[in-house]
Amino acid sequence: MAMQAVTLSSYYALGHISLQVVCPCRRAVRRNNNRPFIMAASPLQGDPVREWIMGEGGASKILKISPVGGGCVNNASQYQTDVGSFFVKTNRSIGPAMFEAEAVGLDAMHKTNTIRVPKPLKVGPLPGRGSYIIMEFIQFGASRGQTELGRKLAEMHKVGVSEKGFGFPVDNTIGSTPQQNPWTDDWISFYGEHRLGFQLKLAQQQYRDNDVYMKGQKLLQYMHLLFKDVEITPCLLHGDLWSGNVAADKEGNPVILDPACYYGHNEAEFGMSWCAGFGSSFYNAYFEVMPKQPGFEQRTDLYKLYHYLNHYNMFGSGYRSSCTDILDRYMRLLKL
Ligand SMILES: Nc1ncnc2c1ncn2[C@@H]1O[C@H](COP(=O)(O)OP(=O)(O)OP(=O)(O)O)[C@@H](O)[C@H]1O
Numbered sequence: 630m631a632m633q634a635v636t637l638s639s640y641y642a643l644g645h646i647s648l649q650v651v652c653p654c655r656r657a658v659r660r661n662n663n664r665p666f667i668m669a670a671s672p673l674q675g676d677p678v679r680e681w682i683m684g685e686g687g688a689s690k691i692l693k694i695s696p697v698g699g700g701c702v703n704n705a706s707q708y709q710t711d712v713g714s715f716f717v718k719t720n721r722s723i724g725p726a727m728f729e730a731e732a733v734g735l736d737a738m739h740k741t742n743t744i745r746v747p748k749p750l751k752v753g754p755l756p757g758r759g760s761y762i763i764m765e766f767i768q769f770g771a772s773r774g775q776t777e778l779g780r781k782l783a784e785m786h787k788v789g790v791s792e793k794g795f796g797f798p799v800d801n802t803i804g805s806t807p808q809q810n811p812w813t814d815d816w817i818s819f820y821g822e823h824r825l826g827f828q829l830k831l832a833q834q835q836y837r838d839n840d841v842y843m844k845g846q847k848l849l850q851y852m853h854l855l856f857k858d859v860e861i862t863p864c865l866l867h868g869d870l871w872s873g874n875v876a877a878d879k880e881g882n883p884v885i886l887d888p889a890c891y892y893g894h895n896e897a898e899f900g901m902s903w904c905a906g907f908g909s910s911f912y913n914a915y916f917e918v919m920p921k922q923p924g925f926e927q928r929t930d931l932y933k934l935y936h937y938l939n940h941y942n943m944f945g946s947g948y949r950s951s952c953t954d955i956l957d958r959y960m961r962l963l964k965l
Contacts, residue, residue: 678761681751688712714766721759728752728762730801734890741789744781745884770879778883779914789865791892795819803889804943810891816861821849828938844956847965858923863892871904900932930955
C-alpha cells in the first residue's frame, strides 16, 4: 500500500469499469480476477480451508487454486472446484476476529437482499497462527454505470435498519485502524465519540497534534448545529465505500466488497466519496430512494473528515492538510 499522498485522479468509463479512481493511499485498480498464474492444488493435510470446501462446501475435487490480486492486507485466492468456485482470504498473522467482523458485515448486507454482496461461508483459525474466510466467489464483469449502484445502495440503506440504535454487533476495522461500534441511541454522540473523537485522540497520541485535536474538540461540541431538521434512522452502512470496494458481476450488477459495516446516518456512507468517483447519475438514483435531507451539503465534509483523519493516522502527514482544511472551514461556518 502506498504510504504517501499523491494527487487524486479519477475517470469514469461507462461500459468497462464503472469506477476507477486512483486513491492516494490505496491501489489504483483492484479488480483482477483474470490473473494468469495458477498455483498447483497441493493435497495439504490439516488445511481447514480445503477441509471445509471438501466437506460442508460440497466439493469432491479442487481443480485449481489461483491467486487473486488487488487486496493489500490479506492473501486472496480463487478455489475452483467441481461444484463451482470459492473465494478465500487468508492472513498469516492475525486471528479470526477481523474476518469474523467482515463476515458479520457481509452477512448483514447480504440479508437485505438489495445490492449484491458475496455471501460469507466460513471463518476460522489457521493451524499455528493466522485465519481465513471463505465466501461466495463472484466473477466480475463490466458495470452498466452508476445509476444501479446508487439505487441499490439506497435500497440497502432503506431496508437495513436497526432497532438497537447506532453501532454494530461487533467492532471492526477501518483500513487497519480499530473501529468501535457500541450500541448508542443518539447519532451525534456516536459519531462524535466513536468516529471523530476516536481518530482525534489517535492523532494526538501518535503525532502530538494538539492543533487538530483542539479544533476537532470544538467541532464535536458544536456539530449538532449541522443537523437541524434532520431525521436520522440507523441504516446499515458499508462503511468504507470507495472505488476499490465496488465492482460489477458478469451481468453488470453492482457488487460491494470488503466492508467496515455499522448502523449509522446514511450520509456517512459518502465519507470516502473523495476516493470513489461517484457522479450525478449515482447521486440522482440514490436520492430517488433515500431523499436528500436538509443541510446535506453542510455535512459532507463532516463525514469525509473521519476518513481523512483515519488516513492521516494510517499514512502520515500527507493527509494532515485535508483534515485542517475541513476543520478550519467548520470553525468559520460555525463561528468557533
Ligand atoms: N467474493 C469475491 N469474489 C471474487 N473476487 C473477489 C471477492 N472479494 C474480493 N475479490 C477480489 O479480491 C481482491 C482482494 O479482496 P479484498 O479487497 O477483500 O482483500 P483485502 O486484502 O482484505 O483488502 P484490503 O486490502 O482493502 O483490506 C479484491 O480487490 C477483489 O478484486
